[in-house]
Amino acid sequence: MKAGRAAWRRWLEAFAFLSLLAFLLLSFPPASPALASPEEKLRQACNTCRGIVDRFTQGLTDTAKKNFGGGNTAWEEKTLSKYESSEIRLVEIIENLCDSSNFECNNMVEEHEEHIEIWWFKRKKNHPDLFKWLCIETIEVCCPVGTHGPDCVACRGGSEKPCHGNGDCDGDGTRAGDGSCKCKKEYQGEFCLDCSDGFYNSYRNDTHSVCTACHYSCKTCTGATNKDCKDCKDGWLRHEEACVDVDECAVEESPCNSDRYCLNTDGSFACKDIDECSHTEEVCTGENTNCINTPGGYKCICSEGFEDKEGICVPSIKAEEKSSANTSSSDIHEDL
Ligand SMILES: *[C@@H]1O[C@H](CO)[C@@H](O)[C@H](O)[C@H]1NC(C)=O
Ligand SMILES: *[C@@H]1O[C@H](CO)[C@@H](O)[C@H](O)[C@H]1NC(C)=O
Secondary structure (H helix, E strand, O other): OHHHHHHHHHHHHHHHHHHHHHHHHHHOOOOOOOOOOHHHHHHHHHHHHHHHHHHHHHHHHHHHHHHOOOOOOHHHHHHHHHHHOOHHHHHHHHHOOOOOOOHHHHHHHHHHHHHHHHHHHHHOOOOOOHHHHHHHHHOOOEOOOOEEOOOOEEOOOOOOOHHHHOEEEOOOOEOOOOOOEEEOOOEEOOOOOEEOOOEEEEEEOOOOEEEEEOOOOEEEEOOOOOOOEEEEOOOEEEEOOEEEEOOOOOOOOOOOOOOEEEEEEOOEEEEEEOOHHHOOOOOOOOOOEEEEEEOOEEEEEEOOOEEEEOOEEEEOHHHHHHHHHHHOOHHHHHHO
């Protein structure tokens, strides 16, 4: 009976675990990447509408070419001029507005086909800009450039020049976004008029700001030279009003390991390998030896044509054979 109870308990535990899993899955369904947020949908909708208008314009061009081949009789000309603003042409254009796989596009065309027809037959003349009429004013999925959001309000810094021309307005031209500025790297602040660290205002008035890079010795600055630094960059110190390079090597204790020498650079330093072979005092003193520099040291090796024999470089046998074969006649060989 004890074993039976244990099995029962295991079964209960498994049931509890599965219930918990089901509960978690139901309460927090995994986010599907296909489902865009409402905000994202608003941005998409404007893009979709813009795409439709682009294809419509393309359709106008294509059908114009196809049907005005020239050499038409009077009867044909009359028919064609009718075709120009006919339903047949419109249907032809509408058929090609979306790729069959583009769900959003097909959806939008289906939903607003009537609007497109109204424009084609009644509004085209007074509202030739289809994008403005359809996407901005009728379907209301886009906004005029420089405006954003459900009511198409001006971007930060005004609709004429959002973000003062120094950044992008969030949602610009769509019914989405909050109109805030994403400044270019040189600029910062709500209106992209202030300069980022490392840049200074080379021009500024109420509506206009130009930020230019500081001298490379400055972290922050008010002008172009190393005398205009507010803060020096790391590795630079203020000396007589200007930021000058710190010579990290000019200290008693070298920052490098003993087998390396210190090389000062702008704003920093480098530890370089010492080339012992280029010392004025020769380090490889044996006869017929060459010096080879290595990281942290050097090697003395025998020159070409010589080989090491118990610490002394002697002419190598191979090289001897070769040179004698080339230079001498066969009788020398016999001598050997
Ligand atoms: C600010 O500068 C710009 C560019 O030079 C100029 O077009 C604009 O009129 C100036 N605005 C004011 C208020 O001075
Ligand atoms: C020695 O002779 C060989 C061919 O016999 C040739 O390839 C080689 O270049 C010669 N070497 C010299 C040092 O003349």
